[in-house]
Amino acid sequence: MxxxxxxxxxxxxxxxxxxxxxxxxxxxxxxxxxxxxxxxxxxxxxxxxxxxxxxxxxxxxxxxxxxxxxxxxxxxxxxxxxxxxxxxxxxxxxxxxxxxxxxxxxxxxxxxxxxxxxxxxxxxxxxxxxxxxxxxxxxxxxxxxxxxxxxxxxxxxxxxxxxxxLTYAPPPPPPPRDLPPQLRPVLDALVAGLTDETAAARLGMSARTYSRRVGELMAALGTTSRFRAGAEAARRGWL
Known part of the structure; x- marks a missing residue:
C-alpha cells in the first residue's frame, strides 16, 4: 500500500x-x-x-x-x-x-x-x-x-x-422452456436408443417426418448432438 x-x-x-x-x-x-x-x-x-x-x-x-x-x-x-x-x-x-x-x-x-x-x-x-x-x-x-x-x-x-x-459470478442458466407435446415421444425414442427407422414405425410416422421432429427437438435443446440432447433434456427436467 x-x-x-x-x-x-x-x-x-x-x-x-x-x-x-x-x-x-x-x-x-x-x-x-x-x-x-x-x-x-x-x-x-x-x-x-x-x-x-x-x-x-x-x-x-x-x-x-x-x-x-x-x-x-x-x-x-x-x-x-x-x-x-x-x-x-x-x-x-x-x-x-x-x-x-x-x-x-x-x-x-x-x-x-x-x-x-x-x-x-x-x-x-x-x-x-x-x-x-x-x-x-x-x-x-x-x-x-x-x-x-x-x-x-x-x-x-x-x-x-x-x-x-475481481471475478464475476457466472450468469444464471436460462429458464427452462416446456417441452412441446409433439416432441415428447421423439425424446423418449432418442433416450431409449431406438434407430430412426424403428422409432418412426413405433410412432406411426414417416422417416422424413420423424427426422424433422428430431431436428425440432435438437433446436429446442440448443444442441446438434444426440448424446448431448439427453443430458440437456435431463438438465431441463424434461426426463
Missing part, C-alpha cells in the same frame, strides 16, 4: 512539475461535452495494445450528466478494451454491485479500497485525467508528456499489485 501511495504522489508531482516548470503544459485541457466525447472516441480509436484505467462507475450517480454522454463514454471504453491486447481496470470496492449488474468490459479488473483519481492510459503514450479528478464530463486533461504518462502508468502498476482480482 505504501508503494502504491508513493507512486500516486509521484504521478501527481510529475503533472505539477510539467505544468509549472516545463516549456509545455502537462496536457491539453478539453472542455464541453462534444469535445470531450470526441477526445474519448479518439482515445478508443488509437488504442492498439494496452488500456489501463482507474474507474469508478458510480461516481456519476446523482450528477446531472446527460444519458447520451454516459452511453457514449461507456461505448468508447468498451471499444478501446476490445482493441487492446491487455486491459487492466482498477475499481473501488463500493462499485462492485454496479459492476456485477452493468455491461461487462473486456479484460481484467481488480478491486481496491479506493482509487486516487479517475484515469485512462492508452498504450503508455497518452493519458486522460478529469480536471476535477472525478468526472470526465466536467472536463479532462489530455496528457502526452512521456514523463507524466509513464508516472501515471507506474502509479497504476503499483495499485494493481496491491488490489485483488
Amino acid at each position: 505504501a508503494e502504491s501511495a508513493g507512486s500516486v504522489m509521484l504521478a501527481r508531482s510529475a503533472m505539477n512539475r510539467a505544468a509549472t516548470e516545463g516549456q509545455r503544459p502537462a496536457g491539453r485541457p478539453v472542455r464541453g461535452a462534444r469535445r470531450i466525447s470526441a477526445a474519448l472516441a479518439g482515445l478508443a480509436a488509437s488504442t492498439r495494445y494496452e488500456l489501463l484505467t482507474f474507474d469508478d462507475p458510480v461516481a456519476s450517480a446523482g450528477c446531472a450528466i446527460p444519458e447520451p454522454f454516459l452511453e457514449l463514454a461507456g461505448a468508447c471504453m468498451r471499444a478501446a478494451a476490445e482493441r487492446a491486447g491487455e486491459v487492466r481496470r482498477i475499481v473501488p470496492r463500493h462499485a462492485l454491485p454496479r459492476l456485477e449488474d452493468g455491461p461487462r468490459i473486456p479484460g481484467r479488473a481488480r478491486l481496491a479500497e479506493s482509487i486516487p483519481f479517475k484515469m485512462i492510459v492508452v498504450d503508455r503514450t497518452v493519458a486522460a485525467v478529469p480536471l476535477d479528478l472525478e468526472l470526465l464530463y466536467n472536463g479532462l486533461l489530455l496528457i502526452r508528456d512521456p514523463v507524466v504518462v509513464q508516472a501515471l502508468a507506474r502509479a497504476h502498476h503499483a495499485c494493481w499489485a496491491a488490489a485483488e482480482d
Whole structure:
C-alpha cells in the first residue's frame, strides 16, 4: 500500500512539475461535452495494445450528466478494451454491485479500497485525467508528456499489485422452456436408443417426418448432438 501511495504522489508531482516548470503544459485541457466525447472516441480509436484505467462507475450517480454522454463514454471504453491486447481496470470496492449488474468490459479488473483519481492510459503514450479528478464530463486533461504518462502508468502498476482480482459470478442458466407435446415421444425414442427407422414405425410416422421432429427437438435443446440432447433434456427436467 505504501508503494502504491508513493507512486500516486509521484504521478501527481510529475503533472505539477510539467505544468509549472516545463516549456509545455502537462496536457491539453478539453472542455464541453462534444469535445470531450470526441477526445474519448479518439482515445478508443488509437488504442492498439494496452488500456489501463482507474474507474469508478458510480461516481456519476446523482450528477446531472446527460444519458447520451454516459452511453457514449461507456461505448468508447468498451471499444478501446476490445482493441487492446491487455486491459487492466482498477475499481473501488463500493462499485462492485454496479459492476456485477452493468455491461461487462473486456479484460481484467481488480478491486481496491479506493482509487486516487479517475484515469485512462492508452498504450503508455497518452493519458486522460478529469480536471476535477472525478468526472470526465466536467472536463479532462489530455496528457502526452512521456514523463507524466509513464508516472501515471507506474502509479497504476503499483495499485494493481496491491488490489485483488475481481471475478464475476457466472450468469444464471436460462429458464427452462416446456417441452412441446409433439416432441415428447421423439425424446423418449432418442433416450431409449431406438434407430430412426424403428422409432418412426413405433410412432406411426414417416422417416422424413420423424427426422424433422428430431431436428425440432435438437433446436429446442440448443444442441446438434444426440448424446448431448439427453443430458440437456435431463438438465431441463424434461426426463
